[in-house]
Amino acid sequence: MRRLYRLTVTLLRDWTRNREAVFFALLFPLILLVIFSLVFAGGSTEFDVAVQNNDIDTEGEPTALSAELVDAVEEVDPLAVHHVDANVSLEREDIEEVTGYKRVLVVPAGFGQRVRNESGRVRATVIRGTLARFNVSEAQQAEAIAGLDALGPENGTAGPARLRLLTVPDDEGSGAVGSILDSVVATFNNRAIGIEEPTATVTTEERGDAALGAVDYFLPAFIVAMVLINGVMTVPSAVADFKRDGTLKRLAATPLRKREWILANVIQQSILAVAIALVMVAVAWLLFGVTAVPGPLALCLLVLGAVAFTALGMVVGGTIRDPGSAVSLGGAIALPLLFISGVFWELDLMPPTLQRVAEFSPVTHFHRSLRELMILDSTTGVAATAAMLAALAVVFLAGAVAVTDWQEFD
Amino acid sequence: MTSDRSAVVQTRDLRKEYGSTVAVDDVSLEIYDGEIFALLGPNGAGKTTAVELIQGLREPTSGEVTLFGQDLQNHLRALKDRLGVVPQSFHTFERLTVRENVALIGDLHSASSDVCEVLAELDLTEWAGERFGSLSGGYKRRTGIAMALVSEPDILFLDEPTAGLDPAARRATWEHIEGLPELGTTVVLTTHYMDEVEYLADRVALLVDGHVEAVDSVPALVDAYAGEVTVVVHLAGGEPEAELESTLESRAQAVHRREGALVGVFDDRQRAQEAYSALQDIGTHSIDLVSPGMEDVFLELAGASLAPGGELR
Numbered sequence: 035m036r037r038l039y040r041l042t043v044t045l046l047r048d049w050t051r052n053r054e055a056v057f058f059a060l061l062f063p064l065i066l067l068v069i070f071s072l073v074f075a076g077g078s079t080e081f082d083v084a085v086q087n088n089d090i091d092t093e094g095e096p097t098a099l100s101a102e103l104v105d106a107v108e109e110v111d112p113l114a115v116h117h118v119d120a121n122v123s124l125e126r127e128d129i130e131e132v133t134g135y136k137r138v139l140v141v142p143a144g145f146g147q148r149v150r151n152e153s154g155r156v157r158a159t160v161i162r163g164t165l166a167r168f169n170v171s172e173a174q175q176a177e178a179i180a181g182l183d184a185l186g187p188e189n190g191t192a193g194p195a196r197l198r199l200l201t202v203p204d205d206e207g208s209g210a211v212g213s214i215l216d217s218v219v220a221t222f223n224n225r226a227i228g229i230e231e232p233t234a235t236v237t238t239e240e241r242g243d244a245a246l247g248a249v250d251y252f253l254p255a256f257i258v259a260m261v262l263i264n265g266v267m268t269v270p271s272a273v274a275d276f277k278r279d280g281t282l283k284r285l286a287a288t289p290l291r292k293r294e295w296i297l298a299n300v301i302q303q304s305i306l307a308v309a310i311a312l313v314m315v316a317v318a319w320l321l322f323g324v325t326a327v328p329g330p331l332a333l334c335l336l337v338l339g340a341v342a343f344t345a346l347g348m349v350v351g352g353t354i355r356d357p358g359s360a361v362s363l364g365g366a367i368a369l370p371l372l373f374i375s376g377v378f379w380e381l382d383l384m385p386p387t388l389q390r391v392a393e394f395s396p397v398t399h400f401h402r403s404l405r406e407l408m409i410l411d412s413t414t415g416v417a418a419t420a421a422m423l424a425a426l427a428v429v430f431l432a433g434a435v436a437v438t439d440w441q442e443f444d
Numbered sequence: 445m446t447s448d449r450s451a452v453v454q455t456r457d458l459r460k461e462y463g464s465t466v467a468v469d470d471v472s473l474e475i476y477d478g479e480i481f482a483l484l485g486p487n488g489a490g491k492t493t494a495v496e497l498i499q500g501l502r503e504p505t506s507g508e509v510t511l512f513g514q515d516l517q518n519h520l521r522a523l524k525d526r527l528g529v530v531p532q533s534f535h536t537f538e539r540l541t542v543r544e545n546v547a548l549i550g551d552l553h554s555a556s557s558d559v560c561e562v563l564a565e566l567d568l569t570e571w572a573g574e575r576f577g578s579l580s581g582g583y584k585r586r587t588g589i590a591m592a593l594v595s596e597p598d599i600l601f602l603d604e605p606t607a608g609l610d611p612a613a614r615r616a617t618w619e620h621i622e623g624l625p626e627l628g629t630t631v632v633l634t635t636h637y638m639d640e641v642e643y644l645a646d647r648v649a650l651l652v653d654g655h656v657e658a659v660d661s662v663p664a665l666v667d668a669y670a671g672e673v674t675v676v677v678h679l680a681g682g683e684p685e686a687e688l689e690s691t692l693e694s695r696a697q698a699v700h701r702r703e704g705a706l707v708g709v710f711d712d713r714q715r716a717q718e719a720y721s722a723l724q725d726i727g728t729h730s731i732d733l734v735s736p737g738m739e740d741v742f743l744e745l746a747g748a749s750l751a752p753g754g755e756l757r
Contacts, residue, residue, distance in 0.1 A: 036551070036554075037551070037552055040548065040551045040552065041552070044540065044544075044548050047544070048537045048539050048540055051539035051575075052539055279535040280531060280533045280534060280535035281535050281536055283501065283531055284529070284531060284534065284535065284549075284591075285552070286501060287499055287500075287501060287524065287529035287531070288524060288525075288549060288552040288553055288595075289521045289522075289524050289525045289552060289553060289554075290552050291521070441500070441501055441502055441503055442501075442502055442503065443501065
């Protein structure tokens with residue numbers, strides 16, 4: 035125990051006196067933090083969408099219903115609505131070249147009339163259904179149905195008005211814009227058939243601290259990225275350096291145990307990872323006013339993650355002798371894990387197969403749980419993640435002991 | 445000379461193979477308590493591998509190492525605690541000071557010795573606060589010796605302790621090593637320097653291609669393998685040449701002329717010394733008494749001499 039403590043202090047002292055190591059260990063995560071924060075802290079994301087309203091009257095003015103629809107689209111914050119003249123032909127494939135936009139919502143001619151007809155048909159259908167459902171006498175029903183039938187062709191048989199959203203093949207935002215327009219049209223439909231008060235609504239409730247911004251959202255991701263890169267890329271390089279320059283051989287000539295060497299490195303690097311994470315939080319708080327500060331549970335999870343991934347780094351460092359190769363192998367492990375685990379983007383944006391693969395990545399769960407704790411102030415799934423990280427730490431520590439040579443140094 | 449002492453190191457048929465290469469080939473040695481024992485050989489002879497097998501830093505392919513009567517592999521940690529090691533390519537935490545590095549090794553050995561005292565013994569007090577990485581080669585090596593001595597080891601291993609040092613630093617290092625047996629430390633050093641062996645070693649093992657060719661004290665090896673002592677009289681003209689020649693002939697095994705000189709060959713150092721004195725009495729000033737040394741022993745046993753860099757030539 036005394037040897038472990040002595041060596042841990044020595045490793046920490048040696049690292050803190052290495053200005054280059056300190057500079058770069060802090061610099062990389064801070065650069066990541068600042069760049070992402072500046073990119074995403076600028077406010078809401080907007081999608082450009084052009085509208086071509088072909089439902090115009092003889093004087094060239096939009097009909098009342100088509101104008102109402104376009105107004106409803108313009109009211110949606112994430113959409114920046116532009117207008118395309120009705121006489122512009124969009125039947126060619128290159129709509130971006132013709133209009134300058136990747137998405138064009140086309141309101142067909144006769145839109146207003148179709149909506150009215152369909153509205154009447156739907157209302158009549160509803161009345162018929164209502165008469166059948168409630169206790170109305172057969173005589174009264176017959177009288178009402180005769181009245182509805184008298185409305186004749188206006189009951190509508192041509193079907194609903196069809197809006198078209200034209201997009202280009204490489205448009206990543208078309209899905210989001212389509213979903214938003216679906217929502218706008220659903221509301222418009224309800225109004226058209228006289229439903230002003232919806233029968234069911236969904237409201238979004240914000241949990242956790244108020245006024246969370248983009249930096250709050252990304253801070254857990256930065257911390258996870260730093261812990262992983264420090265553990266799996268920096269640690270193997272440092273260990274290989276000690277091996278190459280003969281320091282490890284000198285230590286192995288003392289009664290120091292191999293497991294004490296491994297544990298001392300894991301403890302030292304875990305302390306550094308937590309310290310760097312706290313520096314990142316402090317910088318994010320000072321520069322960007324983040325409120326998603328890690329609490330005691332998040333710190334515990336962070337320590338577990340740091341221990342697990344540093345132990346993985348010791349496995350890599352124990353396997354490889356050359357510092358350059360150690361960094362390469364560490365990178366080959368850390369970077370795919372980062373990119374596949376939804377750290378820098380939502381898992382939903384990835385193909386379903388990769389999403390399933392991501393569920394097997396410990397980084398996915400580490401990031402998810404840290405985000406739950408820091409942003410949502412929730413402990414959902416945190417216990418399972420903590421147990422997984424603890425188990426991984428034990429497995430990787432055992433692996434490091436197995437692959438680290440304590441003899442045959444050259 | 446040393447057989448009455450107890451053996452602190454014993455190796456039996458020690459062998460180390462790396463694939464098809466045999467680095468150490470059936471080495472059997474005994475190193476006695478309180479002696480300075482040298483492993484002499486050219487680069488690549490297997491000296492470092494042999495001592496690292498004894499230190500437990502390598503595992504033998506076959507054979508046994510016993511330290512203080514205990515099997516090394518079965519008591520590795522306990523025996524390491526009794527060893528001090530200065531590896532050939534010695535390095536330590538370069539951003540730690542000399543004092544911190546020495547104290548670290550002391551703590552890892554659970555030693556109770558005073559770090560300041562050890563530093564003072566090696567004239568390192570002035571450099572105690574300097575970072576290891578900023579030291580010159582000589583001071584780095586001296587720090588290595590301090591790190592090895594701080595645990596008060598029973599055996600100190602010095603692998604090429606003066607390689608790369610300037611003459612003054614070499615001499616200072618020799619003086620430190622020379623005094624260690626008096627403090628109860630057995631010293632095992634590997635070197636390719638003949639003068640180092642002649643100056644320091646009580647006994648020497650000559651290692652060539654992983655084999656031990658001979659083990660004994662330097663004088664015994666010289667007597668056994670180095671050939672004759674010669675007395676060379678340089679003739680500048682005007683000397684009583686006939687008298688000189690007869691004086692040599694009366695004592696030497698053989699006398700012959702060589703490029704303006706008379707060379708007397710002796711199989712006994714005492715007789716050569718007597719001839720040397722007699723020649724001086726005649727009034728000749730230019731006389732050399734040439735004694736063979738380890739270089740001659742090496743030449744005889746290895747069939748080649750050693751270059752200053754440690755290569756065979």
